[in-house]
Amino acid sequence: MIRDTSAQDQTISQRSQPQWRRWLWPAVATVVVLAGIGFVAKGWLGGSRSFDGARLRIATVGRGDLVRDIAADGRVIAANSPVLYAISAGTVTLKVVAGDVVKQGQELAVIDSPELRSKLAQEQATLAGLEAEAGRAALDATLARATASKVTDQAAIDRQAAARDLERYQRGFDGGAVPQVNLAKAQDDLKKAEITLQHARSDAALQSQGADLDARNKRLLANRQQAVVDEVQRQVDALTLRAPFDGQVGQVQATQHTQVAANAPILGVVDLSRFEIEIKVPESFARDLAIGMPAQLTSGSGQPFPGEISAVSPEVVNGEVVARIRFSDKQPEGLRQSQRMSARILLDTRKNVVKVERGPFVEQSGGRYAWVVSGSTASRRPVQFGVSSLGEVEIVSGLQPGEKVVVSGTDLFGEAERVSIN
Template identity: 25%
Template sequence: MPRGVGHRQQRIACSSMLAMALMLSGCDRSQTGPAQNTVQRDTVSVTTTLVASRALSTEIEAVGTARANESVDVTSKSSNIVTAVRFDEGDFVKRGQVLVELDSAEARAAVAEAEATMADSESQFNRSRELFAQKALSISQLDQIEATLKANRARANAANARLSDTVIRAGFDGRTGFRRVSIGGLVSPGAVITTLDDTSTIKLDFTVPETYFYLLKTGLPITAQSAGLPNRPFEGKVTNIDSRIDPATRSVTVRAEIPNRDGALRPGMFMTVLLQGAVAQTLLVPEAAIVPEQGRAYVFVIDGNVAARREVKVGRRRVGEVEIVTGLKEGDRIVVDGTQNLRDGSRVSESTPPAEAPVSS
């Protein structure tokens, strides 16, 4: 055999053996690779935390309108001419202070006449009693004279009351509104002369859904704010809760009182209210642990090194946390990071960063 031909056969044989080796190596990798990948896919790295019971106060948001502690329209009881105005718009007045005087000439004359008639009746009654004692007057005659005296006394009292009505006074300490009368003007019965508001305390009425009714009680603190006074919160407390729930709105009216010593708040102001409800122990979990799906909420609970998907009912929320009403118990370990890679029954390797330990309220 020629030497060149032998060399070519050796090279062909070596090439065949190398190709066979590469094929076997490829087969080996194709058989072992997927198994290794399957193991890697079955174990998911997650971060977990323990479910803990912590204090949570309910915060209820509402809106209401400010009202004066006491508020009236100052009016006249009779039709008369204004003779004096004793206040200026916006004045702070004391209870009993004179605000307006009306023409009293006719009322004074009526009082004088009624009192004279009453005095005459008293004299006649005194003489009649002496005559009755002397048996010169019958009991029925004495009774008639006494009845006349009582009637004249009543007329005198009524005349004095009408005279008193010509002086209009403040019914309580407060601030006057716009003046709506002038000296010489005629006022009619019921016509508004001015308004009077006691704003030392502001009453704030607002409605709360009946689902929170069990949390309500007098003395609960509130914080209120008005757009007209930005960045200034006003503190107060609940003083009364309506005895009825509105069947149309399913809400209850709550009244709070806010001290207003500097008079910053005015009746009629629209205010937002934050009501601090009672503090209670409840289960709180990080919001990242909740997996929403078709209107329901789930979490992954770790048992050993297996993640089990569990449905939960969520309640109140605060920044970064959610209340769990049902579905978990204190001490359960749940996944807070890595839920997107989990299915029910997934095997996990977990870590618990100390920085994410529960923070007490």
Template identity: 25%
Template sequence: MDREIPQAQVQKAKRRRWWQIGAVVVVVLIGVLAFRSVLQTRVARSELRFATVEVGAVEASLTASGVVVPENEEVIASPIQAKIERVLHTPGDHVAAGEPLLLLDKQSSQTAFDKLRDEQQLKQNKTAELQNDLQKNVNQLRSRYAVQEVRVKSLQAALNDEQYLLSIGGGTQENVKKAELDLKVASLELTQLQRQIQDEQAAARIGMKGVGYELEMQRRDIGQLQRQLEQADVKAVRKGVVTWVNEEVGGTVNAGDPLARIADLSSFKIKATIADTYAEQLKVGGPVTVRVNNTDLRGEIASVQPKVENGIITFYVRLQEKNHQALRSNLRVEVFVLTDFRPNVLRVKNGPFFTGSPEQAVFVVQGDKAVRRTLKTGASNLDYVELQGDIAKGEQIILSNTKEYVHLKELQLSAD
């Protein structure tokens, strides 16, 4: 037979159970809080870079690579096909206008020149002979014409005499007809001689004109070769510095091959390259900033090369300060092609945090933690990024690459 448990004992057992349950809940809560504390990511401030949001202008730009080149550079080409006999100046030498740079072996060109002169003399002799023969033929025809002209006059007088005799009864009709026939034949022969003289003179003019063309062509060839020979002692066309010279002594160069370059190093321009995907944004006259070490120089696009090589397009920049002291020939520089200008916007220094996306996860510092916010980005360049959205002037963000923390809502920042 079961015995009834006293009510006081039952109440005591219930209280004990509730205490046990409460203790378990407290232990679980403490464990969750401790586990959460363990899960929170802590990053030392010394491992991060920070920047403060400020108000200012942002110039959006495309980044290109560039090299400083002389604004004026003269390429001196070989006037003739020849061998390089001697090099008189090397790159880096300062030269004056008209100063010889190198010597070419002119022997083959001189031989060709002498041959042309001989051919010209021979042609002139043959021309004189031809002219003499043509004149001789014309003179012979003129002599025959003069004789025939006298004969016609004589036959005309004979005809007049026969007609007079016939009128007084001392002549016959047959004699008159014969005199008329002789005069007619002689007149036709005179006309024929006149045409022959005209034809001979026309042929002489045509022949001499053709010979004149040949002589003129020869004179031009001789004059050109003579000028080339005079230029074979390759000289500087302007005062400047030798930037390159063909130093292959004994090597053969063809007419038109470059032999040397002379540059004026008192003024410079920029030769820049960029991917052809940005070709449509390159406009002649467009503003450009060139960074030479830590110095920014303003300029504009002077020209864009139409040819694309290996996906790269080349353009030239005209500088406002083309003789700036920081400029050196062949110096590598950064080139920024400005595409937009945004004044008085919230901006922050560019850094590894910026991925180029129009929406960006940014960690904003709040005391001893950094809270993730999703912001929009606007114009950007190598120096600054425009920020839009839940951000204010004076707030501090993490500039370092935070890609590995982008899944977290916040970061704990420790002092060390």
């Protein structure tokens, strides 16, 4: 007989499955779907608009020292770089070319102006005539004083003779040899001689004053003409352009052997011993800058050089203010105009303040609001800012350390009070 497997089989009793187990997995799936819908609904309810987080820059509020400094790239400029101009129209002859090193007093260019040289000759001739007239007036004054002196001396002699005649007639009258009428006539002659002497002295003084006044007027006219000649001579001497100091010829703006107009620029001279750094500072820092404020300049080699602010422009151009920094100790060797240098100006340091990274949000909304990020939602909150540097801004109120703030991209939010960030 063939055996089957009946001996190995076992009878299993059938049990009924509970009703709740059949609905377990559908219920779980339903809960998950509802949770997802709730999460999405929460995001939509939390913000009126949704924005891509990749377009925003978010920074964390912290606490620490806030260093207020200004860092800017500047260019080297000559502190003393005058431009020489033509004092009169004429033909220019250049003695140097751009880049030549020159010494003080060296000829740089000569302008040939026949008109100015002719004017000088005319004024010199006029001066010679006035000098001759002044000399003649001085000689006339001397002659007048001599004539007046001669007349005065003659009157004095006549008075002395009259006095002697009166004395002789007086002795004769006293002796009875001379009548009284002769004595009276001698007395009258003495009085006449005295009056003549008095008038001679007065006329001599007046003639001397008149002659001196005339000579003085002639001399003043000659001196005035001398001043005119000196001025024209100065202009003629200025036709030769000379280096005002030791330096280097900059840009040459005239062409060799060409006619130039009066007051036309000819060339510039650069003082190689004095350079300054010109920087441009945002206008928000302009009120903090002051002449004499210390600065640090860094050349291409990285070596720092001390400096100080020498000038601050009173004009704002394209939101920037131009300032100049001069070397307070020594300047690097081999500097050239328009060379780039880095400048750092330390304004002050605020200890242990609440601060955050500076961004466009500081200037938006008048600097009164900040967008605080909480999870995937950003809400607008009133804040108060303090001082700021190039990289950070002080938080006076409205934010606490550890909170996150949207520092860039808030212009996309408009006037919304709350937005969603994806």
